[in-house]
Amino acid sequence: METVINYLLQFGNLNPQQIDFITKKGRELSFNKDDYFSEAGKIAKQVGFILEGILRVCYYDNKGGDVTKYFIDENNFVVDLHSFENKIPSSEYVQAVTNCKLIIFSRRDWEDISDTIVGWESIINKIIKKSLIQKIERRSPLVSEDATTRYLAFMETYPQLVNRIPLSYLASYLGVTQSSLSRIRKSIC
Template identity: 50%
Template structure:
């Protein structure tokens, strides 16, 4: 729980009663590897904070291939936030790549804190902006060659490389698993 509070305090000040209110508004969950935090075809209903483990955001393309859009590791928010806010059905999945521990706000709890904590909306908006920025900024640049995309991946996700299957990384980079193996061999 301390890691969540430390994360939130990066974005604004809270007094002890506000911190206690946040702690009372969340639940801790564990997801086994392969279990979904959020699924396509459903309206997202929660915001998570990753305490331990790695999640991946992914979707199916028009050819039915699963495409990894992002990885979400410790000390990061996990949410399909645009669809949560707009109460729309998601087209993406958020799935545990490893066994995970999360601290979770229901949508009602997440939004309800605005009524009890004067600066919550500002803090919440800053957290969401960072979350959205990280997801958009960390996507591979299609115009880069595969080796450059891989090096960028290592820079952006150093903690993920040894924790998730190579097929997810290959999918994220837009290369085959065999190509990724060659790239890794040539760079090492």
């Protein structure tokens, strides 16, 4: 829980009582590789903070192809925010790419924290803003650059992820076939 609290403190102040309250609301949960944190067609019911591992946000296109939108790694919150906030079924999956350990907050506990801690909304809004900026920074180059440049940029920006993500997921994220990504990797080495 200390990792979660340290992360939250980057975005606002919490007194010892508030920290204790938050600490009592979270519980550690493990996910095996390929397990789903949340699923399309279901309402997201929890918020997680990743202690160890990588998750991906993905969906299936109209041809049944598995498309990875982005990856979320350690020291980040994970939630299908649209589904969670609006209590509507999700259109995406959040899946463990590796074995993961998370601190989980149920909807009820998350709402208790929100209702109890003055300034909580401000902290969460700053976290959401940071997350949205990161999402835009991740996606923008994918639209305008060639595949090799996208792969090199991914390696430079996320060196800690490159060897931990299956090639098929990385290819999907970069918008190339797995065989194209293999060729790109061979040409670079």
